[in-house]
Structure formats: structure tokens, C-alpha cells
Amino acid sequence: MPEENGALCFENVVITRGGKPLIALDARIEPGDVLTVMGPSGSGKSTLLNFAAGFLPPAFSAKGRVTIGGEEITRLPAHERHLGLLFQDPLLFPHISVEGNLLFAVPQHVRGRKARRERVAAALAEVELDGFGPRDPATLSGGQKARVALMRVLLAEPRALLLDEPFSRLDPDLRAQVRRLVFGKARERGLPTLLVTHDAADAESAGGVLVKIGDPA
Numbered sequence: 001m002p003e004e005n006g007a008l009c010f011e012n013v014v015i016t017r018g019g020k021p022l023i024a025l026d027a028r029i030e031p032g033d034v035l036t037v038m039g040p041s042g043s044g045k046s047t048l049l050n051f052a053a054g055f056l057p058p059a060f061s062a063k064g065r066v067t068i069g070g071e072e073i074t075r076l077p078a079h080e081r082h083l084g085l086l087f088q089d090p091l092l093f094p095h096i097s098v099e100g101n102l103l104f105a106v107p108q109h110v111r112g113r114k115a116r117r118e119r120v121a122a123a124l125a126e127v128e129l130d131g132f133g134p135r136d137p138a139t140l141s142g143g144q145k146a147r148v149a150l151m152r153v154l155l156a157e158p159r160a161l162l163l164d165e166p167f168s169r170l171d172p173d174l175r176a177q178v179r180r181l182v183f184g185k186a187r188e189r190g191l192p193t194l195l196v197t198h199d200a201a202d203a204e205s206a207g208g209v210l211v212k213i214g215d216p217a
């Protein structure tokens with residue numbers, strides 16, 4: 001057995017609906033690596049990701065375990081799993097500045113308003129959005145919103161990333177840029193990353209291991 005190092009593991013996970021298997025995964029994702037699960041609409045990709053995140057809808061049941069660094073997270077409430085989630089929609093809070101959106105994500109161990117604001121400013125600088133703190137998210141371009149959403153996730157110091165088609169609403173040029181940025185940051189920070197997508201280009205740009213799943217039964 002490999003030494004425990006922060007890898008995200010799916011151990012014999014099988015998700016069923018109405019007694020029928022929908023999706024199964026048995027995989028180990030090393031820190032900084034990406035595993036892509038690619039399949040058509042309705043094949044259970046979002047359900048798998050929601051299971052890992054702690055949001056499995058009641059219509060489904062699941063067997064198996066999810067662990068990070070050897071610690072089982074399957075039974076923890078979602079907020080104690082410390083996972084970073086990115087969806088199609090950047091889900092920025094409207095009517096709160098970009099800085100306000102990011103301040104929510106700064107962990108409690110960072111004490112004092114000044115230190116918290118410095119974390120946010122550094123995060124914005126990291127994605128070339130210096131000075132964007134006071135802006136209303138509604139005034140940002142799609143690519144700028146995607147970068148703020150990424151930094152909001154990273155500021156929270158997640159132990160792994162779960163990505164559910166986060167590039168699909170971006171136009172093609174921008175999509176390539178944002179993909180590079182997201183996978184680059186995941187690698188740089190040594191975060192194991194699960195990407196679910198129906199898009200072969202997403203899967204290719206992720207590098208790493210690709211698991212293809214079939215049409216829903």
C-alpha cells in the first residue's frame with residue numbers, strides 16, 4: 001500500500017438509484033494529479049461528485065468509501081470535508097463586492113481584518129486581478145468571474161478539488177486559458193483533482209487518467 005500523502009481515493013464506490021447501479025468508481029488520485037470521469041448526460045457524473053462532496057440526493061444510495069490522506073470523509077458533513085468545488089456557474093454572491101465574496105472563503109485561522117484582506121489581495125494578484133476587490137461581480141467578464149471563483153475555492157485551503165464542467169459556459173479561447181489556469185494551480189498546490197465532464201477537450205487538457213463511462217441504462 002502506498003504511503004499516505006493526501007491522495008483522494010474512491011474505494012469501491014457504487015451509486016444506485018431504485019436498486020439499479022448508476023455509476024461506480026474505484027480510483028486513487030495522487031496530490032497534483034487529475035482524474036477525469038467522462039460520460040454522456042445522465043450517466044451520473046454530477047451524482048458521483050455530489051456524493052464525494054457530501055450532497056448525495058435522497059433518491060440515491062451509495063456503497064464504498066472516499067478518503068483523503070487515508071482519512072475517511074464519507075460520513076463527515078459537507079463543510080468538514082474541506083473540498084474545493086467548481087461548477088459551470090461561478091456562483092459568486094451578487095450585490096457583494098469581489099473582495100466580500102473572497103473574504104467569506106478565508107479560513108478562520110487567519111486572524112484580523114488586515115491579514116484577511118491581505119490574503120484576498122494576494123489571491124487577486126495571483127490571477128492578475130489586482131485592484132478588482134471593490135468591483136461588483138456582475139460587472140466582470142466570464143473569464144474574470146471564473147478566476148475569482150477559482151481563487152475563492154483556493155483561499156479556503158481545500159484538500160482536494162472537485163470540478164463539475166467548470167469550463168463549459170466559457171467561449172472556446174477563454175476555455176483553454178481557464179483550463180490551463182485551473183489545472184496549473186491544482187498541480188502547483190499539490191491538490192488531487194476529480195473532473196467530471198462530457199467534453200473530450202476538457203479531458204485531454206486535464207492530462208492524467210481518464211475513466212470513460214457509458215450511456216445511462
Ligand SMILES: Nc1ncnc2c1ncn2[C@@H]1O[C@H](COP(=O)(O)OP(=O)(O)OP(=O)(O)O)[C@@H](O)[C@H]1O
Pocket residue numbers: 017039040041042043044045046047048057058059198216
Ligand atoms: N435529485 C435527484 N433525484 C432523482 N434523480 C436524479 C436527481 N438528480 C439527478 N437525477 C437523475 O440521475 C441520473 C444521473 O444524473 P447526473 O446529474 O448525475 O448525470 P450527469 O452525468 O451529471 O449528467 P449531465 O452531464 O447532464 O449533467 C439522471 O437520470 C438524472 O435524471
